[in-house]
Amino acid sequence: MDGVVAASADATRDEIKIMNVYIWDMDETLILLKSLLDGSYAGAFDGLKDHDKSVDIGKRWENLILELCDEHFFYEEIENYNEPFLSAVKEYDDGKDLTTYDFEADCFSSPYDDLNKRKLAYRHRAIGEKYTKGLEKILDHHMIKVWNDLYSATDKYTDGWLSSAHKLLEEAMGKSTAESTSQHSSINCIVTSGSLIPSLAKCLLYRLDDVVAFENVYSSWEVGKLQCFKWIKERYDGPNVRFCAIGDGHEECTAAQIMKWPFVKIEFHPDAPHRFPG
Template sequence: MDATLTKVFIWDMDETLILLKSLLNGTFAQSFNDLKDADKGVQIGRMWENHILNVCDECFFYEQIENNNTPFLDALKQYDDGRDLSDYEFDRDELCPPFDDLSLKKIAYRHRAIAHKYEECSSGKEVSTSSLGLASLDSADTKSEHVNILVTSGSLIPSLVKCLLFRLDNLITHGNGLI
């Protein structure tokens, strides 16, 4: 009897945030006995932080929906009537609390638009890891039986944006949900 093993890869987004925080507060450079440029690290950390927040707000409606955090984009699917969103004006639909059924429908529309944007950003990208020596990424991206799990205490939208920016989007799909 052939037993098929499934590899499970757990991606800890909070650990990534600790690394980002260490850039922002200078402890990254301190851990190298100040052989690293702390000011440059802070500058890089701020750049990443600003980029993450800008993508969240400008492309993924985060500022509009951050008070209605869900664990995955399909969580409000029952409120989505499937309307064509190609001409939908998200900035004019007056989404605001309280989150009644109409507001939840507007959030569901945003979630569907976010999923579409995430898929668009993910398609065609390849993570080149050979120069970085990150065999775990190559292994996690193979077509053998495996499961990729993203663990985070963060909100859904910033976590998805970080997956895009850190190039984990080919491993973590928006439909996986986050743990």
């Protein structure tokens, strides 16, 4: 009998699934933009990187992000109604079929009442659907080439920062390692200080959409990173769930300390111990 009980206990332990939840900062961690625009990335290399090229690449990204937001993500209409995540106003969504819905004619505007929250929820749902489909289904051939060329030029200029970040997120999910077993599952979340819609556009443009679902992108713009961390903990918490935060700033480091989560600091200086690639 003791042998049967022991065997049963071992089987139960084998079936226990560990979930790893990785909470990533976006800017200057998974992607580079601000440091390219202000030249601080090039400055860290003591003249080995072309400063003007850095600024030019940053401006091209800035323009591409804004174009995607304005042309496809309703940004001009909803930029003043930033929510911390796409499902934040889901309770107002009545599930209406949006196939033939005329977003231009629904008069979305202030005041921010229940009716307009429903219109915002429709837009959030449409954005989520576009995110899931991917940019290849949204952009025309010319813009896809512009995007691909800019991604390649940026990755080359930054010594593979973007592709290395993507690979690391793949590995975090267990896509390319032994972690991909029945005993482990992993989820990537992004908590960014940027507003939500441009952050979702960045995920698509920087090719993170296959390793970060739109439901897992959080904007701490108004609520702070600690609040976003608490939401993620509430959403995924359990006896076999492990959390880890990764970023370059003080806010996410402090929030991780309060949550008692391990924190990994990312820096772009070439001599830094934690940087991409690496």
